[in-house]
Amino acid sequence: MNKFETYAYDVLVIGSGGAGLRAAVASQESGARTAVISKCLLGKAHTVMAEGGIAASLGHVDENDGWQPHFKDTMFGGKYVNDWRMALIHAKESPEAVRELERWGAVFDRTPDGRILQRAFGGHTHPRLCHVGDRTGLEMIRTLQDRAVAVGIDTFMECIITRLLTDREGAVCGAFGFFKNTGKIVVFRSKAVIIATGGLGKIWRITSNSWDCTADGQALAYEAGAELKDMEFVQFHPTGMVWPPGVKGLLVTEAVRGEGGLLKNKLGERFMKKYDPKRMELSTRDVVARAINQEVKEGRGSEHGGVYLDISHRSAAYVKRKLPSMYQQFKEFADVDITKQPMEVGPTCHYTMGGVRVDHESQQSSVKGLFAAGEAAAGLHGGNRLGGNSLSDLIVFGKRAGMGAAEYARKVQSPAIIEDTTLEQYSRELFLPFERPGGETPAGVHHDLQNIMEAHAGIIRQGSELQEGLEKLKILKTRYPLIHVDGNTRYNFGWHLYLSLANMITVAEIIAKAALERKESRSAQARADFPNMDSAWGKKSIIVTKVNGAPEIRAELLPAMPDEISKLLGDH
Amino acid sequence: MAEKTHEAVFLIFRGTPENGEYKEYRIQVVDGMVVLDAMMEIQAKFVSDLGIRCNCGAGKCGSCSAEINGVPRLMCKTRLSDLPEGQPVKVGPLKSFPGIKDLVTDVSWNYEVNKTMTPFTPHQDTEWRMQQFEVDRIQEHRKCIECFLCQDTCHVIREHDKKKEYCGPRFLVRLASLAMHPLDAADRMAFIKEKAGIGLCNVTHCCSDVCPEKIRITDNAIIPLKERIADRYYDPVLTLIRRIFGKRKSNI
Ligand SMILES: Cc1cc2nc3c(=O)[nH]c(=O)nc-3n(C[C@H](O)[C@H](O)[C@H](O)COP(=O)(O)OP(=O)(O)OC[C@H]3O[C@@H](n4cnc5c(N)ncnc54)[C@H](O)[C@@H]3O)c2cc1C
Numbered sequence: 030m031n032k033f034e035t036y037a038y039d040v041l042v043i044g045s046g047g048a049g050l051r052a053a054v055a056s057q058e059s060g061a062r063t064a065v066i067s068k069c070l071l072g073k074a075h076t077v078m079a080e081g082g083i084a085a086s087l088g089h090v091d092e093n094d095g096w097q098p099h100f101k102d103t104m105f106g107g108k109y110v111n112d113w114r115m116a117l118i119h120a121k122e123s124p125e126a127v128r129e130l131e132r133w134g135a136v137f138d139r140t141p142d143g144r145i146l147q148r149a150f151g152g153h154t155h156p157r158l159c160h161v162g163d164r165t166g167l168e169m170i171r172t173l174q175d176r177a178v179a180v181g182i183d184t185f186m187e188c189i190i191t192r193l194l195t196d197r198e199g200a201v202c203g204a205f206g207f208f209k210n211t212g213k214i215v216v217f218r219s220k221a222v223i224i225a226t227g228g229l230g231k232i233w234r235i236t237s238n239s240w241d242c243t244a245d246g247q248a249l250a251y252e253a254g255a256e257l258k259d260m261e262f263v264q265f266h267p268t269g270m271v272w273p274p275g276v277k278g279l280l281v282t283e284a285v286r287g288e289g290g291l292l293k294n295k296l297g298e299r300f301m302k303k304y305d306p307k308r309m310e311l312s313t314r315d316v317v318a319r320a321i322n323q324e325v326k327e328g329r330g331s332e333h334g335g336v337y338l339d340i341s342h343r344s345a346a347y348v349k350r351k352l353p354s355m356y357q358q359f360k361e362f363a364d365v366d367i368t369k370q371p372m373e374v375g376p377t378c379h380y381t382m383g384g385v386r387v388d389h390e391s392q393q394s395s396v397k398g399l400f401a402a403g404e405a406a407a408g409l410h411g412g413n414r415l416g417g418n419s420l421s422d423l424i425v426f427g428k429r430a431g432m433g434a435a436e437y438a439r440k441v442q443s444p445a446i447i448e449d450t451t452l453e454q455y456s457r458e459l460f461l462p463f464e465r466p467g468g469e470t471p472a473g474v475h476h477d478l479q480n481i482m483e484a485h486a487g488i489i490r491q492g493s494e495l496q497e498g499l500e501k502l503k504i505l506k507t508r509y510p511l512i513h514v515d516g517n518t519r520y521n522f523g524w525h526l527y528l529s530l531a532n533m534i535t536v537a538e539i540i541a542k543a544a545l546e547r548k549e550s551r552s553a554q555a556r557a558d559f560p561n562m563d564s565a566w567g568k569k570s571i572i573v574t575k576v577n578g579a580p581e582i583r584a585e586l587l588p589a590m591p592d593e594i595s596k597l598l599g600d601h
Numbered sequence: 602m603a604e605k606t607h608e609a610v611f612l613i614f615r616g617t618p619e620n621g622e623y624k625e626y627r628i629q630v631v632d633g634m635v636v637l638d639a640m641m642e643i644q645a646k647f648v649s650d651l652g653i654r655c656n657c658g659a660g661k662c663g664s665c666s667a668e669i670n671g672v673p674r675l676m677c678k679t680r681l682s683d684l685p686e687g688q689p690v691k692v693g694p695l696k697s698f699p700g701i702k703d704l705v706t707d708v709s710w711n712y713e714v715n716k717t718m719t720p721f722t723p724h725q726d727t728e729w730r731m732q733q734f735e736v737d738r739i740q741e742h743r744k745c746i747e748c749f750l751c752q753d754t755c756h757v758i759r760e761h762d763k764k765k766e767y768c769g770p771r772f773l774v775r776l777a778s779l780a781m782h783p784l785d786a787a788d789r790m791a792f793i794k795e796k797a798g799i800g801l802c803n804v805t806h807c808c809s810d811v812c813p814e815k816i817r818i819t820d821n822a823i824i825p826l827k828e829r830i831a832d833r834y835y836d837p838v839l840t841l842i843r844r845i846f847g848k849r850k851s852n853i
């Protein structure tokens with residue numbers, strides 16, 4: 030024992046985004062000794078990118094709002110394959126979760142009577158998004174970071190977890206990884222682990238996601254035996270930048286449309302009238318993304334292959350005040366003044382509705398002691414997430430995961446000890462690419478993975494193309510063990526990419542298989558060969574587990590909905 | 602549509618502080634590229650083990666801080682077209698923090714400083730009402746992405762290495778955001794004066810010049826804090842000075 034640097038905690042949280050930090054605070058405050066581990070520095074998780082706001086029915090701008098309409102909108106947006114129990118908890122608990130952020134120091138934009146201001150957003154029937162200009166995610170991260178420091182949580186920054194440790198019964202008993210600065214191995218023993226590792230946008234070439242979004246948590250959980258759910262539902266945000274090349278995919282917040290931005294094709298037509306005449310620009314993301322895709326395909330696109338988004342009819346002062354980072358982003362990256370000129374935008378891979386299947390109350394996965402929250406978990410959003418519903422998801426279910434894990438940890442005596450020989454083997458595996466002769470490079474294989482997914486599992490899917498994509502992934506997998514990495518284990522970008530690439534390839538295959546299985550078009554899943562919604566599929570979720578080393582796909586019925594809940598939803 | 606490309610030369614710091622040097626790389630660049638894009642391209646093509654810290658690629662997380670042609674900047678926000686044409690682009694690590702490898706430095710000191718500050722402490726029984734004009738100023742402070750470029754550039758840290766006595770501009774910004782929060786009840790004045798070492802700042806404005814969030818660090822955070830300190834600790838003297846000189850001035 031103790032060959033490797035080892036730490037022991039009651040609860041280990043992997044990820045320092047909104048979900049991870051909120052979970053850690055809840056766990057620590059429930060009396061569990063808690064640590065947060067993240068592969069980025071504290072305060073730099075992908076959550077900082079969130080712009081538009083947090084959805085919570087405070088009713089400050091429209092007093093007719095309440096948890097019922099929020100619940101209804103969330104279910105409608107997800108096309109009713111959401112876990113309704115999670116949607117209900119989320120709608121009821123998000124207002125208090127937002128107020129809690131304010132009590133911890135978050136400074137939201139204000140209404141004239143001095144309360145938290147809320148803005149309109151796609152798919153929400155009432156102005157519901159609490160926001161700070163268009164940097165809401167930064168406000169959330171900084172608030173939770175300060176809170177985590179204040180309650181004395183230990184943090185391990187720039188530490189990559191490569192494996193979850195499980196005991197003979199299959200329960201989680203810790204995690205294994207290394208520090209980026211040195212490459213030194215570290216072992217964490219813990220009674221419970223919370224996965225809060227976020228999304229997986231880096232599987233696609235055009236994405237709004239941070240470099241950290243490499244499907245690590247989904248893969249770690251899957252390898253540890255946990256069930257994944259809804260993996261076919263990947264959200265393509267309708268408005269990413271299309272130019273210049275370096276920022277292709279970078280998000281243009283939906284708040285631009287919330288504040289009145291108009292979508293036009295190169296003929297100057299507001300084309301949304303053809304696709305959703307009622308909601309127009311404020312339709313759900315899947316509908317707008319497909320509409321843009323269609324316009325471009327039919328030759329009505331903009332100069333760089335997108336469409337136009339125009340907010341210049343609003344006063345320059347208003348635009349600069351409500352959308353300051355968008356104003357700067359276009360000014361700095363594209364030399365475009367959005368108060369005078371239209372932006373060019375197109376779809377970009379943005380969010381993953383699927384993830385680790387969790388219990389709606391406690392966020393525990395199908396593996397004992399393993400919990401998940403935030404984008405890495407599944408259930409709340411069903412087939413499509415509404416804007417603003419992720420940040421609220423992070424704090425509502427982050428808190429529940431922290432409390433759930435702390436509660437579970439109280440009942441565990443002491444986590445099992447993993448043999449040194451096993452740990453040594455895990456450690457050897459990490460260093461393999463240094464010893465191999467030259468051949469493939471991490472960047473080369475990553476690039477090809479992204480192109481495969483872009484071409485075969487993108488915004489519009491087709492059975493034959495998915496099949497072909499799976500064949501290509503099979504070949505790609507054989508190239509993985511040929512990757513060579515130069516240099517040593519000290520802060521080595523190529524090595525880190527190599528390690529996350531294994532997760533991305535595993536999860537890419539799972540996504541393609543789940544997409545192939547769901548033979549219908551529903552919200553984010555659009556199948557050219559099955560263009561309609563199928564009511565039989567509307568009752569089912571796709572579950573993926575590892576069986577004999579490969580993903581096994583099965584469909585399972587959604588939880589039954591009691592009549593009084595069904596009534597809330599009206600006709601659907 | 603074909604994008605115009607041309608060759609550009611980069612000098613990148615490679616190695617550790619004990620054993621490192623600037624090495625030259627040449628790649629084709631296209632319009633609109635930023636320094637971070639170039640680093641990624643060089644990583645993919647020539648140096649797979651490049652030490653580089655980046656995450657969002659959009660100027661929002663403050664990870665990719667570096668010194669570009671000697672100036673502290675974010676790599677993701679520095680367009681190649683804004684740098685002198687035809688000259689090599691020199692990219693090195695922040696100088697005020699210990700080097701780890703290549704472009705990556707150890708910024709952990711900042712996190713330690715942060716821990717020493719009293720967090721937001723709301724008044725009891727507040728009704729949580731604040732007007733927008735009351736929070737405009739602290740919302741400016743709260744735009745900080747913790748890139749630590751201001752810390753890197755401040756001469757108190759950079760030249761005089763007073764990390765033990767001085768918290769640096771970033772954390773004066775944080776302290777200002779707390780002190781000016783309409784609902785905060787904690788008293789941090791002694792801390793700001795003694796531990797944070799605000800007296801060491803001699804208002805050179807260098808920090809404001811490099812802030813990618815364009816926070817007016819000196820004018821809107823440090824100077825107001827200095828004024829509060831002066832009011833609290835040196836008030837009698839100031840009043841005297843104001844009485845003598847202030848009056849005379851107004852007579853002119
Ligand atoms: C540009 C943009 C704008 C958005 N705007 C909004 C919005 O306005 N409203 C909204 O509700 N949602 C928005 N979203 C979505 C939302 O930001 C994300 O879904 C959410 O922040 C995810 O948070 P998280 O806590 O689950 O994970 P993340 O914030 O992604 O954090 C994941 C953490 O896990 C760590 N990690 C990952 N793998 C490992 C590993 N192997 N070992 C150790 N650590 C690891 C990472 O370092 C990181 O700390 C936006 C997304 C984008 C891209």
Ligand code: SF4
Binds near residue numbers: 823
């Ligand atoms: S103004 Fe003060 S904090 Fe800013 S760089 Fe100058 S001395 Fe440092």
Ligand code: SF4
Binds near residue numbers: 745814
């Ligand atoms: S104040 Fe500005 S320069 Fe300093 S850390 Fe914050 S964002 Fe960076």
